[in-house]
Structure formats: structure tokens, C-alpha cells
Amino acid sequence: MFENDSLTTLDSLGEFGLIDRIKGSVKIYNQETITGIGDDGAVVDSGSLQTIISTDMLVEGVHFDMQYTPLKHLGYKAVVVNLSDIAAMNATPKQITVSLAISSKYTLEAIEELYTGINAACKNYQVDLVGGDTTTAPAGLTISITAIGYAPKEDIIYRNTAVINDLICVTGDLGAAYAGLMILDREKRIFMENNKVQPELEGYDYVLEKQLKPEPRLDILRALKEAGIKPTSMIDISDGLSSELIHLCKSSGTGCRIMTDKLPIAQETLNVADELSLPHFTLALNGGEDYELLFTVSQTDYNKLMKVSDLSVIGFITEATSGYQLVDSENNIAPLTAQGWSSFSK
Amino acid sequence: MFENDSLTTLDSLGEFGLIDRIKGSVKIYNQETITGIGDDGAVVDSGSLQTIISTDMLVEGVHFDMQYTPLKHLGYKAVVVNLSDIAAMNATPKQITVSLAISSKYTLEAIEELYTGINAACKNYQVDLVGGDTTTAPAGLTISITAIGYAPKEDIIYRNTAVINDLICVTGDLGAAYAGLMILDREKRIFMENNKVQPELEGYDYVLEKQLKPEPRLDILRALKEAGIKPTSMIDISDGLSSELIHLCKSSGTGCRIMTDKLPIAQETLNVADELSLPHFTLALNGGEDYELLFTVSQTDYNKLMKVSDLSVIGFITEATSGYQLVDSENNIAPLTAQGWSSFSK
Structure with a gap:
């Protein structure tokens, strides 16, 4: 599927080349996002709110099957499952980090398609992609996303506070x-x-x-x-x-x-x-x-x-x-x- | 290496069983950590500081070789590389999330050894393990850690601010x-x-x-x-x-x-x-x-x-x-x- 000669191997691009491509495709939507990709860490200003952190990992062959998951949809869904966790705390998601472990069967074009989906979800929900890590893997594709959200303390809803008759x-x-x-x-x-x-x-x-x-x-x-x-x-x-x-x-x-x-x-x-x-x-x-x-x-x-x-x-x-x-x-x-x-x- | 009959397969324990074990071994060191593992997201109170987020992924066969990396050391190092990123922003790390994709060759005892190292690093640096995700993988072990740190805005040091003659x-x-x-x-x-x-x-x-x-x-x-x-x-x-x-x-x-x-x-x-x-x-x-x-x-x-x-x-x-x-x-x-x-x- 990815063995077309006109495609770019990640090998030829290198990790930093890939990060530059990803960085170039990312937009920032929130003024609380002080800096995103490009330093040791992202910086966010959470003012007087509480911060919610949620993380999810998707593994090829376990959570998705490349034979019927378009990469764009996969990227979109990988973001959404994390935003859903932030939503379930009654908070507003504002930033995500995306880490990928990628085997050599994936080309640059494939990873760009994945990021098209990631960026589409970010745009739809006005969430900033602020960092991540990209690495090679012996096999398959693993996506680990962490989402950061915010809410006033009194708005946060936990799962352990249901009351009889509710x-x-x-x-x-x-x-x-x-x-x-x-x-x-x-x-x-x-x-x-x-x-x-x-x-x-x-x-x-x-x-x-x-x-x-x-x-x-x-x-x-x-x-x-x-x-x-x-x-x-x-x-x-x-x-x-x-x-x-x-x-x-x-x-x-x-x-x-x-x-x-x-x-x-x-x-x-x-x-x-x-x-x-x-x-x-x-x-x-x-x-x-x-x-x-x-x-x-x-x-x-x-x-x-x-x-x-x-x-x-x-x-x-x-x-x-x-x-x-x-x-x-x-x-x-x-x-x-x-x-x-x-x-x-x- | 892990095929001793007295060891516990992750299969028999299930994901929630594993999470319970992990949760039981975790201590909280910071009063800013409002809630950790157990809800859709962790909640932290960052008051008037800026928040730094950093993430790193370690893949078996790429970043570590199980033939000479004791799992306890691997867990310790996986945390440390993230704390080092937060340190490089001149910030204080306070929370981490840990996500694992684990193949069936790893037993509960192996994962507990990994967490012994993770918890030791958390204790040494007074960092709270507040969440994560655990999932099965077709092969190998992938560890994705996100660290959260804090600093007054004026303390944060970026990499793009060096000046001639420094x-x-x-x-x-x-x-x-x-x-x-x-x-x-x-x-x-x-x-x-x-x-x-x-x-x-x-x-x-x-x-x-x-x-x-x-x-x-x-x-x-x-x-x-x-x-x-x-x-x-x-x-x-x-x-x-x-x-x-x-x-x-x-x-x-x-x-x-x-x-x-x-x-x-x-x-x-x-x-x-x-x-x-x-x-x-x-x-x-x-x-x-x-x-x-x-x-x-x-x-x-x-x-x-x-x-x-x-x-x-x-x-x-x-x-x-x-x-x-x-x-x-x-x-x-x-x-x-x-x-x-x-x-x-x-």
C-alpha cells in the first residue's frame, strides 16, 4: 500500500525533518498556549483554572486495523478519544501532545495523512497541538496522545459522586x-x-x-x-x-x-x-x-x-x-x- | 525469561486488574495534585504559575534492549528523560502520566518491576503519577510518558534566547x-x-x-x-x-x-x-x-x-x-x- 516509489521514506527525512513537517502543518487556537512544538516542553498559562490531563494509546492490530482504517480518520479518532475524556470531566480541552512510534512501512505521505486527521480534529475543537515525540518502531504504528483541559474547580465532574435516586x-x-x-x-x-x-x-x-x-x-x-x-x-x-x-x-x-x-x-x-x-x-x-x-x-x-x-x-x-x-x-x-x-x- | 509458571499473565488479570495494582502502588507527593489515577482525567491546580508539558516515547528494540536493561532501571529512566525536559525549561516537574503498550511475553511481575522503577523516580523527585493508559500490543513494550511541570512565567528558559558572547x-x-x-x-x-x-x-x-x-x-x-x-x-x-x-x-x-x-x-x-x-x-x-x-x-x-x-x-x-x-x-x-x-x- 505504501510501497510507491514516488513516496518519501521517513528514513530519508530523519526525525527532525519529520518534526519540521509536522510543525509546519500545526496552527495554534488558544491564547493560553504560550509555546508549542520546538522546545523541551510546551508552555501553557492556566491562570486560575484547574488543569485536567488525560492520555490514551492506540496500537495497530489492537485498536485499529490498517486494512480498513483510513489514516486521516485514525488521526481524527485518536484525538477525539482524548477530548472525550476531557469532556467527561466537564472541562474544555485546549492542548494535546502526540507521540508516534512508526515502523518503516509508513512513508512521509502516510504520516502526513494521519496529521491531516489530527489537525482537522484540532481545528474542529479549537485544540492546540503543542508537542510530542516521533520515533521509529520495529513494527506497526502506536499513537499516544495526551490532552490537557481546563475548568473552574466548581465545574469539574468526577465519576465517584453519583447519589441514590439520581x-x-x-x-x-x-x-x-x-x-x-x-x-x-x-x-x-x-x-x-x-x-x-x-x-x-x-x-x-x-x-x-x-x-x-x-x-x-x-x-x-x-x-x-x-x-x-x-x-x-x-x-x-x-x-x-x-x-x-x-x-x-x-x-x-x-x-x-x-x-x-x-x-x-x-x-x-x-x-x-x-x-x-x-x-x-x-x-x-x-x-x-x-x-x-x-x-x-x-x-x-x-x-x-x-x-x-x-x-x-x-x-x-x-x-x-x-x-x-x-x-x-x-x-x-x-x-x-x-x-x-x-x-x-x- | 518470563515464562515461569508461578508468574501472573496480564491476560488473567485484565486491564482493570492491572490498573488497580498500579494504582495501589502509587503515592501522591504534591498538594497541587487534586486527583490522580481513576477518572477520565487527572486534575491539577496550577494556581498562578505557567504549566510545562513534555512527552517522550521509548520503544523496545529502538531505545532499549531487554537483554541488558533491567525493567526497574527502564522504568526509572523512562521517567527521568521526561523530568530532564521539564528541568531544561527551568521548571519543577510535579506530575506524570504513564502509558504502556505491552505484549503477552510480559507478566504482571515484570510490569510491577517496571513500576518499581517508575515509582522510585517519582519518589526521588517528588513527582505524582496521575494517570495513563495500559493496553496490549502485538509485540514488544512501548512506554509513553508525559510530564507536567510548573514555573513562574519569568523563570522559564527557552532554547531560542541565547545571545552573542554568552x-x-x-x-x-x-x-x-x-x-x-x-x-x-x-x-x-x-x-x-x-x-x-x-x-x-x-x-x-x-x-x-x-x-x-x-x-x-x-x-x-x-x-x-x-x-x-x-x-x-x-x-x-x-x-x-x-x-x-x-x-x-x-x-x-x-x-x-x-x-x-x-x-x-x-x-x-x-x-x-x-x-x-x-x-x-x-x-x-x-x-x-x-x-x-x-x-x-x-x-x-x-x-x-x-x-x-x-x-x-x-x-x-x-x-x-x-x-x-x-x-x-x-x-x-x-x-x-x-x-x-x-x-x-x-
């Missing part, structure tokens, strides 16, 4: 990113068997976009603020709803009760589930990579909550002794178990 | 880390040929320690402050003196003139150079990984400078048109060229 809310819909991954995986398998067959991706736009180009829900944070609501606890959904919900409840020392018929699932996701004979709720509960926000709100905020669009109330917080319960439309109760993606057991 | 100084001595690496490499080659031969490392303590367990020169920053000196520009020596010096001069728009007989080289390093038939100045100029500080000081501070121990004046800053010059004891002038480690051309 309403449990999620933004957007669930399971679409996983449905998208299943479609990409199916088409890859078909292609591996017969490489003359073109991938059949038409009609799957919604689930593919959720998988390849997720967005952090900073819009919902603004909407909640405008509605005068401060969630009591919050986490982002990277590993699947059930896993994240159990995290939040464990941290808060509570239980929860979720109504399956309140789980928001897009029609496009249901179609994929039916096509692949997957149970609907498996996708919604364990899918992962939706990067939606899961948060709790005091019941007294219920009326205000109804004015905020693109979110669903899916249950409520209970005492710890009740455990984690899943209730269906016929009032059958089942235990909710975490079956999120464990990167070690895959 | 004195050029380095801390400690040069080339020892590279000499240590050469010894480890030699013993590895002998061992590969005949694995009954025990490595011959006695008498090489100094150069081995500089290679395996470098220290950031935060002590010199304190000494300079006490002496009433603020360097005009500063950078840390990770890639070798000549490479870093050319960086600093290019950024500052200056040239430089270095006296070879002023270069500080330890006797132990000279011994290794003689033993391996390496030219002395090659080690000092291009060795890399010393993590000493290279900085410039106004000539008016010369008398104050003489009171600070463990540093050497090695030359002075010239106008850009003079280029980068190396002058030997007989006044022969040669051009200084960057032959630092380029991770892409190895």
Missing part, C-alpha cells in the same frame, strides 16, 4: 460504533477470501461514521450548562455502557437500575444487528467506542433535563446492595454485567 | 552514557556467541550507571538560582552535545565556538574509549543520553558561575555567520556537525 442519562445512541466495526470486519473477511470482491459499504454510512469518526460530546456539555444543570457524576463511554456504568457505580458506592426499553439505539444499528443476528441489547450494552457521555442528574433537575435534546434517561441510581440491575419491558430483572472490551483478553 | 556551559560530564551502552553491547555480543560466558561488567560501574540510571539535573537549577544566575537559554542533552548545541544555536539564530579541551569527560569514560578504540571527542560530542543540561549564561555572570560546582564552561555564542566551530588546543578550527542519534536512520 437519574442515569446517556447522550446520542449506543452500539452504532460496534455495528460499524462488525460491518468493516465482515467486508474484510470477504475481501481476504476473494480480493476481487469490492467491499459492500453502501447504506451503512451512519454506523461506519460512528466507528471511524466519533465526536466528543462537548455540545451536550454546553447544552446542559445553558439548561442550568450540573450532572452529579460523569464518564465517557469508550468500553461499552455496562462496563462504564459499573465503573461509575463502583466509584460512587452505589447500584443502578437500567430499563432496557429506554436504551437509545439507532434504526441503522438495529438493522445491522438483525443482519448479523446480534441481540440488540448486546450492541447497546457492550458495544464500546461510542464516545457518548454517561452521567447522572438529580431528580430535581428532571424538568430542565427535558429541554436538552439528544439525550435519554435510561434508569436511576440505587443503593449499592441492590446491585446492577437490568429491567425489561415485562419487568423481568437480570443482572447487568461488564462485558466491555478488555484489550488484554482479546 | 558563555556556553554543560553540567556533569559527557559521553559516559554512550560508553556504558558500548560496554553493554559488547558483553551482549560475547554472550550471544557463547552463553556460558558471564558478562564482564566489573569496573564499569560509573558508565553503566550513567547509561542505565541517568538523573535529571534539577540540583544544578537550584544551585544556579541560589547563585543568582538565570541562564539565557537552555536545552537538555538527550541526543549528544553537538546535536543539541546546533538546535539551540539554530533556534537562537546564532553560531557557537566550542573548545575541545574544555569538554568534561570522566576518566572512566576515557578508559572505555581507549579500550574500544573510540576517539574521546566522538563520545563527548555525539554520545547521547547523558541528560545533562546545556545552557548559556551572560558573561557578566562569570564570577557567580564560578561558585557553582559540577559545571563546565566549554565555549561561547558567536554570530550566526561564524557557523558552529570546534577549536582544539592548538587552535585548529573544525566545523561542529550534528551526529546525534537519529532514531529513523538506525
Whole structure:
């Protein structure tokens, strides 16, 4: 894929040559960013706010498959998963650093495509790329991103502060990113068997976009603020709803009760589930990579909550002794178990 | 090496199990660290200071060789190289995040040993480990660390502010880390040929320690402050003196003139150079990984400078048109060229 003679090897360019190229493509959006790439460290002025730091690592063959991940999308997503973590603290992301370990199969053009995606995410969310490290690797591509955000102390929302009877809310819909991954995986398998067959991706736009180009829900944070609501606890959904919900409840020392018929699932996701004979709720509960926000709100905020669009109330917080319960439309109760993606057991 | 039955696979522990273990071993040293591991992001209160962010990535087979790098030392060094970047901005490091991509050949015990080193560095330098990410990898070990430091705005020292006639100084001595690496490499080659031969490392303590367990020169920053000196520009020596010096001069728009007989080289390093038939100045100029500080000081501070121990004046800053010059004891002038480690051309 990258073995075209007109492409530039990273070898011929050297690390500093590559850094210069990257630096040349970077714009600064925040006046708090005093200096970015080019010194031993970046300097930011955080004034009287608190600083939030979050970091995520993406490894080729574990978190992404180069056979169906366009590099531009990969760069975009690598940034977004970090911004989503900052959003889940109710803070505003302002800077990122990007470190890459790159094997020799990648050319300069490939890395530039990756940075096109990184820079697009930075522009969309007005985040400054302020530093990083680039190094060679014996194999594959590893991307490590650290995001820095800021918030007034009183705005920060932790995951360990949910209170009994709080309403449990999620933004957007669930399971679409996983449905998208299943479609990409199916088409890859078909292609591996017969490489003359073109991938059949038409009609799957919604689930593919959720998988390849997720967005952090900073819009919902603004909407909640405008509605005068401060969630009591919050986490982002990277590993699947059930896993994240159990995290939040464990941290808060509570239980929860979720109504399956309140789980928001897009029609496009249901179609994929039916096509692949997957149970609907498996996708919604364990899918992962939706990067939606899961948060709790005091019941007294219920009326205000109804004015905020693109979110669903899916249950409520209970005492710890009740455990984690899943209730269906016929009032059958089942235990909710975490079956999120464990990167070690895959 | 790690295939003992009594050891714990990361698979059996899972990512969250591993994070819990890591979290349990971490101590917090700074009151500015509001929350560390366990939420979407860490929260720090930086009050009225400026924040410095630096990041470095270490890849197995590129930056370290598991055949002669004890994991404890690797963890220690991975932290130190980042603290050194913060020191080079004249700032105080306070927090780090640690991300690991780990292949299945590593056991829990191996990762715990790595964290023993990470935690030892944190304790020595009173730095808080506040977050990170752990993931599986198809092969090898990749460590990505981000360090956060703080300084009053007026204290921060950049690399682009050297002025003509400034004195050029380095801390400690040069080339020892590279000499240590050469010894480890030699013993590895002998061992590969005949694995009954025990490595011959006695008498090489100094150069081995500089290679395996470098220290950031935060002590010199304190000494300079006490002496009433603020360097005009500063950078840390990770890639070798000549490479870093050319960086600093290019950024500052200056040239430089270095006296070879002023270069500080330890006797132990000279011994290794003689033993391996390496030219002395090659080690000092291009060795890399010393993590000493290279900085410039106004000539008016010369008398104050003489009171600070463990540093050497090695030359002075010239106008850009003079280029980068190396002058030997007989006044022969040669051009200084960057032959630092380029991770892409190895």
C-alpha cells in the first residue's frame, strides 16, 4: 500500500525533518498556549483554572486495523478519544501532545495523512497541538496522545459522586460504533477470501461514521450548562455502557437500575444487528467506542433535563446492595454485567 | 525469561486488574495534585504559575534492549528523560502520566518491576503519577510518558534566547552514557556467541550507571538560582552535545565556538574509549543520553558561575555567520556537525 516509489521514506527525512513537517502543518487556537512544538516542553498559562490531563494509546492490530482504517480518520479518532475524556470531566480541552512510534512501512505521505486527521480534529475543537515525540518502531504504528483541559474547580465532574435516586442519562445512541466495526470486519473477511470482491459499504454510512469518526460530546456539555444543570457524576463511554456504568457505580458506592426499553439505539444499528443476528441489547450494552457521555442528574433537575435534546434517561441510581440491575419491558430483572472490551483478553 | 509458571499473565488479570495494582502502588507527593489515577482525567491546580508539558516515547528494540536493561532501571529512566525536559525549561516537574503498550511475553511481575522503577523516580523527585493508559500490543513494550511541570512565567528558559558572547556551559560530564551502552553491547555480543560466558561488567560501574540510571539535573537549577544566575537559554542533552548545541544555536539564530579541551569527560569514560578504540571527542560530542543540561549564561555572570560546582564552561555564542566551530588546543578550527542519534536512520 505504501510501497510507491514516488513516496518519501521517513528514513530519508530523519526525525527532525519529520518534526519540521509536522510543525509546519500545526496552527495554534488558544491564547493560553504560550509555546508549542520546538522546545523541551510546551508552555501553557492556566491562570486560575484547574488543569485536567488525560492520555490514551492506540496500537495497530489492537485498536485499529490498517486494512480498513483510513489514516486521516485514525488521526481524527485518536484525538477525539482524548477530548472525550476531557469532556467527561466537564472541562474544555485546549492542548494535546502526540507521540508516534512508526515502523518503516509508513512513508512521509502516510504520516502526513494521519496529521491531516489530527489537525482537522484540532481545528474542529479549537485544540492546540503543542508537542510530542516521533520515533521509529520495529513494527506497526502506536499513537499516544495526551490532552490537557481546563475548568473552574466548581465545574469539574468526577465519576465517584453519583447519589441514590439520581437519574442515569446517556447522550446520542449506543452500539452504532460496534455495528460499524462488525460491518468493516465482515467486508474484510470477504475481501481476504476473494480480493476481487469490492467491499459492500453502501447504506451503512451512519454506523461506519460512528466507528471511524466519533465526536466528543462537548455540545451536550454546553447544552446542559445553558439548561442550568450540573450532572452529579460523569464518564465517557469508550468500553461499552455496562462496563462504564459499573465503573461509575463502583466509584460512587452505589447500584443502578437500567430499563432496557429506554436504551437509545439507532434504526441503522438495529438493522445491522438483525443482519448479523446480534441481540440488540448486546450492541447497546457492550458495544464500546461510542464516545457518548454517561452521567447522572438529580431528580430535581428532571424538568430542565427535558429541554436538552439528544439525550435519554435510561434508569436511576440505587443503593449499592441492590446491585446492577437490568429491567425489561415485562419487568423481568437480570443482572447487568461488564462485558466491555478488555484489550488484554482479546 | 518470563515464562515461569508461578508468574501472573496480564491476560488473567485484565486491564482493570492491572490498573488497580498500579494504582495501589502509587503515592501522591504534591498538594497541587487534586486527583490522580481513576477518572477520565487527572486534575491539577496550577494556581498562578505557567504549566510545562513534555512527552517522550521509548520503544523496545529502538531505545532499549531487554537483554541488558533491567525493567526497574527502564522504568526509572523512562521517567527521568521526561523530568530532564521539564528541568531544561527551568521548571519543577510535579506530575506524570504513564502509558504502556505491552505484549503477552510480559507478566504482571515484570510490569510491577517496571513500576518499581517508575515509582522510585517519582519518589526521588517528588513527582505524582496521575494517570495513563495500559493496553496490549502485538509485540514488544512501548512506554509513553508525559510530564507536567510548573514555573513562574519569568523563570522559564527557552532554547531560542541565547545571545552573542554568552558563555556556553554543560553540567556533569559527557559521553559516559554512550560508553556504558558500548560496554553493554559488547558483553551482549560475547554472550550471544557463547552463553556460558558471564558478562564482564566489573569496573564499569560509573558508565553503566550513567547509561542505565541517568538523573535529571534539577540540583544544578537550584544551585544556579541560589547563585543568582538565570541562564539565557537552555536545552537538555538527550541526543549528544553537538546535536543539541546546533538546535539551540539554530533556534537562537546564532553560531557557537566550542573548545575541545574544555569538554568534561570522566576518566572512566576515557578508559572505555581507549579500550574500544573510540576517539574521546566522538563520545563527548555525539554520545547521547547523558541528560545533562546545556545552557548559556551572560558573561557578566562569570564570577557567580564560578561558585557553582559540577559545571563546565566549554565555549561561547558567536554570530550566526561564524557557523558552529570546534577549536582544539592548538587552535585548529573544525566545523561542529550534528551526529546525534537519529532514531529513523538506525
